[in-house]
Amino acid sequence: MVQLARAHLPTLKKTGSYYVVHVIVASLVAYAVTGNLLVSLTLSLLEPTVQAFAFFFHEKAWERIGVRKQLAAARALALSA
Numbered sequence: 001m002v003q004l005a006r007a008h009l010p011t012l013k014k015t016g017s018y019y020v021v022h023v024i025v026a027s028l029v030a031y032a033v034t035g036n037l038l039v040s041l042t043l044s045l046l047e048p049t050v051q052a053f054a055f056f057f058h059e060k061a062w063e064r065i066g067v068r069k070q071l072a073a074a075r076a077l078a079l080s081a
Contacts, residue, residue: 022048
């Protein structure tokens with residue numbers, strides 16, 4: 001688990017900062033809509049937590065797409081040489 005965290009440290013840091021911003025924004029919006037502090041805190045913790053996991057895997061998918069594009073470009077270059 002530690003190796004996994006170290007291997008993905010930049011993405012984990014980005015996900016963590018995104019999570020904090022998202023919780024703050026979500027709590028303000030939920031409070032503005034509901035007027036209830038407990039409900040707004042519950043919603044603001046639940047939804048961003050799910051989003052943080054989705055964001056992490058979304059970033060990993062985009063990294064893989066980038067690697068595949070680089071490999072395809074390298075193959076095309078090698079074939080044309």
